[in-house]
Amino acid sequence: MNMLAEAAVEDAINRDSARTETVKMQASGVNVFYGEKQALFDVDLAVRKNQVTALIGPSGCGKSTFLRCLNRMNDTIDICRVTGSITLDGEDIYDPKIDVVELRARVGMVFQKPNPFPKSIYENVAYGPRIHGLASSRSELDAIIETSLQKAGLWNEVKDRLNEPGTGLSGGQQQRLCIARAIAVSPEVILMDEPCSALDPIATARVEELIDELRENYTIVIVTHSMQQAARVSQRTAMFHLGRLVEEGPTGKMFTNPEDKRTQDYVTGRFG
Amino acid sequence: MAQHIVTSFDEDLEHLDRLIRDMGDLAAAMTKAATRALLHADNALAQRVVSNDVVMDARQTELDKSAVTLIAKRQPMAQDLRAVVGAIRMAADLERIGDLAKNIAKRVGAVGKSATPHSLTHSIDTMAGMVLDQVQAVVRHYVERQPNALVELRDRDEKIDVHYTAVFRELLTYMMEDPRNITACTHLLFCAKNLERIGDHVTNIAENAYYVLTGSQLPVQRPKLDETQMTVDS
Numbered sequence: 001m002n003m004l005a006e007a008a009v010e011d012a013i014n015r016d017s018a019r020t021e022t023v024k025m026q027a028s029g030v031n032v033f034y035g036e037k038q039a040l041f042d043v044d045l046a047v048r049k050n051q052v053t054a055l056i057g058p059s060g061c062g063k064s065t066f067l068r069c070l071n072r073m074n075d076t077i078d079i080c081r082v083t084g085s086i087t088l089d090g091e092d093i094y095d096p097k098i099d100v101v102e103l104r105a106r107v108g109m110v111f112q113k114p115n116p117f118p119k120s121i122y123e124n125v126a127y128g129p130r131i132h133g134l135a136s137s138r139s140e141l142d143a144i145i146e147t148s149l150q151k152a153g154l155w156n157e158v159k160d161r162l163n164e165p166g167t168g169l170s171g172g173q174q175q176r177l178c179i180a181r182a183i184a185v186s187p188e189v190i191l192m193d194e195p196c197s198a199l200d201p202i203a204t205a206r207v208e209e210l211i212d213e214l215r216e217n218y219t220i221v222i223v224t225h226s227m228q229q230a231a232r233v234s235q236r237t238a239m240f241h242l243g244r245l246v247e248e249g250p251t252g253k254m255f256t257n258p259e260d261k262r263t264q265d266y267v268t269g270r271f272g
Numbered sequence: 273m274a275q276h277i278v279t280s281f282d283e284d285l286e287h288l289d290r291l292i293r294d295m296g297d298l299a300a301a302m303t304k305a306a307t308r309a310l311l312h313a314d315n316a317l318a319q320r321v322v323s324n325d326v327v328m329d330a331r332q333t334e335l336d337k338s339a340v341t342l343i344a345k346r347q348p349m350a351q352d353l354r355a356v357v358g359a360i361r362m363a364a365d366l367e368r369i370g371d372l373a374k375n376i377a378k379r380v381g382a383v384g385k386s387a388t389p390h391s392l393t394h395s396i397d398t399m400a401g402m403v404l405d406q407v408q409a410v411v412r413h414y415v416e417r418q419p420n421a422l423v424e425l426r427d428r429d430e431k432i433d434v435h436y437t438a439v440f441r442e443l444l445t446y447m448m449e450d451p452r453n454i455t456a457c458t459h460l461l462f463c464a465k466n467l468e469r470i471g472d473h474v475t476n477i478a479e480n481a482y483y484v485l486t487g488s489q490l491p492v493q494r495p496k497l498d499e500t501q502m503t504v505d506s
Contacts, residue, residue, distance in 0.1 A: 227347075227349055228347050231349075255349050255350060255353070256349075256350060256353060256354065256487065257350065257354075257487030257488070258350055263350075264350050264351060265274055267349040267350050268276070268348065268349050268350050268351060268352045269276050269277055269278060269281065269346075269349075270274045270275065270276050270277065271277065
């Protein structure tokens with residue numbers, strides 16, 4: 001290889017690592033309390049831009065609680081209190097000046113069970129752009145609906161029946177509809193709370209393929225109980241246990257040679 | 273190591289370990305018997321080694337099948353994943369050791385009784401002893417989970433290589449002394465080479481076992497010293 005080519009390769013590598021190493025969201029010293037009970041202890045975690053970060057750990061370990069802190073979903077629970085700081089592009093999302101509705105448009109969420117509104121497929125996706133005033137005309141809105149459904153890999157299946165109820169779709173289609181709904185407001189980060197746990201393997205594969213494509217444009221944080229799914233879709237994995245972040249690292253290492261005994265026991269199915 | 277929540281998972285992994293242990297024992301037994309047959313011109317024993325190779329192949333097939341089934345059923349992670357992948361690789365090396373022992377056994381008839389001078393017998397005997405120790409030790413260290421012992425074992429392979437070079441030179445001398453020795457000595461040379469190759473497979477097993485136990489790869493092996501190559505060239 002000549003010098004020029006070498007330099008080009010090195011350049012590409014640097015660019016790539018710079019791109020992947022940008023921190024999109026940073027949690028520092030995050031504690032969460034539900035009333036008296038502390039659910040999260042001093043969590044520090046960086047969510048890298050255009051990467052999929054998987055949160056794993058046994059039930060009740062705090063991974064969903066942590067996920068919900070990232071777009072202040074925990075605000076909806078009265079007794080819930082969050083301390084520490086979480087930033088989005090360096091900006092504290094718990095700052096009183098932050099508009100929570102706008103925050104949730106920037107940090108979207110997809111839940112475990114597909115939960116389409118009891119409205120048409122079209123209206124399901126149109127809801128967000130409408131309340132955020134993202135489209136000034138019907139044709140603009142139509143365009144947003146089409147691109148969102150396309151990005152969610154659902155367009156071809158529903159384009160001829162946009163006025164049928166979203167609840168009439170299959171489970172896997174409903175989940176992709178929810179993803180379309182989440183991306184219709186052009187979020188920067190998408191949070192997914194076990195998005196495939198109610199889906200069959202084929203629908204799961206579709207959603208996983210979608211996650212991989214979405215990574216190009218979005219930053220994704222996914223909570224999953226399937227170790228294989230975490231290994232397949234994520235670039236980084238964080239392991240939670242009893243409200244603490246036990247270990248975080250490149251996914252490949254987490255599943256072949258984890259450092260922490262608790263991670264080892266969990267990923268190999270030895271947790272007592 | 274704590275047990276799996278699913279106990280049959282532990283049983284499956286233990287089954288793989290048991291097969292590796294069996295194959296290791298068989299490889300050692302075959303190596304021992306093959307050299308014994310060679311040094312004592314014992315055709316019956318040689319025949320037994322040849323038939324043992326069928327058993328060895330069957331064990332490897334069984335291990336492969338069990339490992340593939342385990343991966344499909346359990347989707348192992350971390351140390352379990354390493355154990356399964358490592359077992360497949362180690363089994364392949366053990367099976368090759370079996371082949372090499374069989375190859376030695378097959379030469380027993382061709383070498384015959386008369387051609388082997390006593391000092392040479394002694395020399396090959398020593399080399400075979402070293403190789404046999406390695407074969408026995410590698411599986412033992414793996415089963416007893418001793419990664420550091422595996423590192424030392426790998427380093428000892430160099431001694432076998434040095435010894436092989438010595439045997440090679442000795443054989444050359446005999447062939448030059450009396451060309452009637454050439455056929456027998458060539459067969460013996462192949463046997464010595466096979467023993468040296470067995471040592472190399474033991475080295476591979478040690479490296480795999482080390483990875484299974486620790487999760488990290490051993491640093492790349494030292495540059496190989498092949499003095500016989502130089503002797504041939506010069």
